[in-house]
Amino acid sequence: MAKCSLCRRTACYVQRYSGLRLCGEHFLRHFERRVRRTVMSRGMLRRGLRVGVALSGGKDSTVLLHLLHGYAEKLELELVAVLVDEGITGYREVSRRRAHKVCSELGVELHVRSFRDTFGFTLDEAAHATRWKPCSVCSVLRRYLLNTAASELGCQRLATGHNLDDVAQSVLMNYLRGDVERLLRGSRGHGMVPRIKPLMEVPEKEVALYAMLSGLEVGFEECGYAGESFRSLVREVLLQLEEHTPGIRYGILRGWERLRGAVATEPRPLRACTKCGAPCSSEVCGACRMVEAVRRGLEGESP
Numbered sequence: 571m572a573k574c575s576l577c578r579r580t581a582c583y584v585q586r587y588s589g590l591r592l593c594g595e596h597f598l599r600h601f602e603r604r605v606r607r608t609v610m611s612r613g614m615l616r617r618g619l620r621v622g623v624a625l626s627g628g629k630d631s632t633v634l635l636h637l638l639h640g641y642a643e644k645l646e647l648e649l650v651a652v653l654v655d656e657g658i659t660g661y662r663e664v665s666r667r668r669a670h671k672v673c674s675e676l677g678v679e680l681h682v683r684s685f686r687d688t689f690g691f692t693l694d695e696a697a698h699a700t701r702w703k704p705c706s707v708c709s710v711l712r713r714y715l716l717n718t719a720a721s722e723l724g725c726q727r728l729a730t731g732h733n734l735d736d737v738a739q740s741v742l743m744n745y746l747r748g749d750v751e752r753l754l755r756g757s758r759g760h761g762m763v764p765r766i767k768p769l770m771e772v773p774e775k776e777v778a779l780y781a782m783l784s785g786l787e788v789g790f791e792e793c794g795y796a797g798e799s800f801r802s803l804v805r806e807v808l809l810q811l812e813e814h815t816p817g818i819r820y821g822i823l824r825g826w827e828r829l830r831g832a833v834a835t836e837p838r839p840l841r842a843c844t845k846c847g848a849p850c851s852s853e854v855c856g857a858c859r860m861v862e863a864v865r866r867g868l869e870g871e872s873p
């Protein structure tokens with residue numbers, strides 16, 4: 571194996587898109603610097619903020635929580651972790667235990683919100699009753715629970731563990747579906763807790779390597795539904811593109827940001843959902859409409 575580009579030790583990672591070869595030590599420093607730069611250059615955090623962290627117990631959110639915890643003292647941040655329990659048999663139990671453990675080690679409060687307690691059904695039941703793709707139900711209801719929890723807990727930011735691959739996948743998916751509105755609009759709307767994605771400039775593989783090299787206890791188990799999704803197909807294609815043209819994920823990210831900058835969109839005018847009061851752009855929010863449909867499905871009617 572070749573030597574590290576920065577010292578005489580053996581490299582354990584070759585960053586194809588930059589040409590850098592890094593030993594364990596230098597990889598860790600490099601990764602931390604990159605995330606710090608993302609956070610600082612994009613103005614994600616300010617001194618004294620109360621930050622909600624979406625924690626799943628998986629590698630991305632665990633690495634995120636550790637890094638934010640590392641900034642907490644200097645920036646006087648207050649961290650609160652939020653875990654959404656979707657009720658996916660065999661998947662959530664282990665990661666939930668792990669999330670509890672990491673929070674108690676770091677002294678961070680953990681709040682759990684479950685589909686069952688909030689909506690009266692689990693994701694398994696919802697998918698079965700409606701025959702909808704579980705991922706489309708999950709993405710709407712999960713985001714809803716995270717947003718409402720962050721706002722109830724008085725958070726001024728909601729940090730999620732989305733990495734470069736996740737962001738590039740979302741851009742491609744919206745583009746391929748022709749969903750220009752979703753492609754261009756930001757996550758910000760009036761009344762919503764602003765979202766931040768500190769890991770958005772690091773590839774998924776590097777997040778996994780960081781977790782491993784820094785000895786973090788993380789899970790690599792995937793949600794059992796993940797393989798069925800459109801996202802997983804896009805993920806594969808994107809990895810092939812990256813293999814062919816290293817750095818293409820950064821190209822997708824930069825191009826998308828330039829596009830969004832060029833086509834300035836107004837922040838969505840939001841009002842309160844007449845059913846739940848959450849900020850939304852129509853009379854009843856997407857989550858409430860979905861919950862109604864699932865309940866109809868559970869009662870045997872067509873959703």
Ligand SMILES: [Zn+2]
Pocket residue numbers: 574575576577578579592593594595596
């Ligand atoms: Zn080195």
Ligand SMILES: [Zn+2]
Pocket residue numbers: 843844845846847848854855856857858859
């Ligand atoms: Zn609603």
